[in-house]
Amino acid sequence: MDQKKIGQFIATLRKEKDLTQKQLADMLHITDKAVSKWECGRSLPDNQLLKELCSLLDITINELLSGERFSSDKYHEKAEENIGMLIDEQSANHKKFSVIRALICVFLFLCCIWIIKRVFPEFMSSHSYMNAVALAVVIILPLIMLVLTRRLEGFIKLLRLNIGREQDDNSVQEAIKSATFAIRAALGSGAFVTMVHLINWISDYSNFGYFGPNLALPFMGFFYSLIISMLILVLRERIS
Structure with missing residues (x-):
């Protein structure tokens, strides 16, 4: 799993929502340092945060793990790849x-x-x-x-x-x-x-x-x- 790609994807989506790292962190009840680590590719969000994070960024968990948006016809292919x-x-x-x-x-x-x-x-x-x-x-x-x-x-x-x-x-x-x-x-x-x-x-x-x-x-x-x-x-x- 490409942590850097996922981190860059999170950073792009956060900026699209006009959110700072601190604001996103507050919404998830975590520190802004954790968000910074995600976006730098040094770590991944905890499993219990995935659903809430994806909801805030308007993406699916499958898209988050892939580090990109994709059309519905590629959904199953990407799901199998991520699994x-x-x-x-x-x-x-x-x-x-x-x-x-x-x-x-x-x-x-x-x-x-x-x-x-x-x-x-x-x-x-x-x-x-x-x-x-x-x-x-x-x-x-x-x-x-x-x-x-x-x-x-x-x-x-x-x-x-x-x-x-x-x-x-x-x-x-x-x-x-x-x-x-x-x-x-x-x-x-x-x-x-x-x-x-x-x-x-x-x-x-x-x-x-x-x-x-x-x-x-x-x-x-x-x-x-x-x-x-x-x-x-x-x-x-x-x-x-």
């Missing part, structure tokens, strides 16, 4: 927000690890049977995956259904799908933690006298993931 552009922009925005969500999740994950390290330093030891890092990864990594795949809302519905807050069939189906994904994500995260821990342990192993006990430690991550998966499975089966 296509809106879909493309929406898709681009979804990708952008997915990246932002991923970065936020990674940041929160690192913060959790740092907090655990500061508050429970004894759990950070590779010799601890309550390895907090493995537990944190097995919990947080599936949550990140739920956010990135937009299934977190369905997982929340799973919890709400189990306490009687949701009832409709659509919520049940969405919750079941999210629960199934969460189980797979938890098991996958547990396997990932176990493999990383196992590779790290083997590469740095020097005392074969404690081979048996130490070999059990890398599997704590997968053990945690099994417990989490069984809990989610119980919640899923309760609403099935």
Whole structure:
């Protein structure tokens, strides 16, 4: 969508109505800086303002999004073109927000690890049977995956259904799908933690006298993931 073309179109129509940017802004209950940004092509009007703006400028929303007036025989053609552009922009925005969500999740994950390290330093030891890092990864990594795949809302519905807050069939189906994904994500995260821990342990192993006990430690991550998966499975089966 050509923001500059739309901005110039708004400016032309405003001048045709003998309105200043301030007067148009007052009619729309916004600041004149917002109108200036539109006309300079730096931003577009908010969706909730489109109908009122078009009414003031005596144009259709389709014409506004096209940045030009056109005859009725071109209306459907332009409408399809604008709908296509809106879909493309929406898709681009979804990708952008997915990246932002991923970065936020990674940041929160690192913060959790740092907090655990500061508050429970004894759990950070590779010799601890309550390895907090493995537990944190097995919990947080599936949550990140739920956010990135937009299934977190369905997982929340799973919890709400189990306490009687949701009832409709659509919520049940969405919750079941999210629960199934969460189980797979938890098991996958547990396997990932176990493999990383196992590779790290083997590469740095020097005392074969404690081979048996130490070999059990890398599997704590997968053990945690099994417990989490069984809990989610119980919640899923309760609403099935």
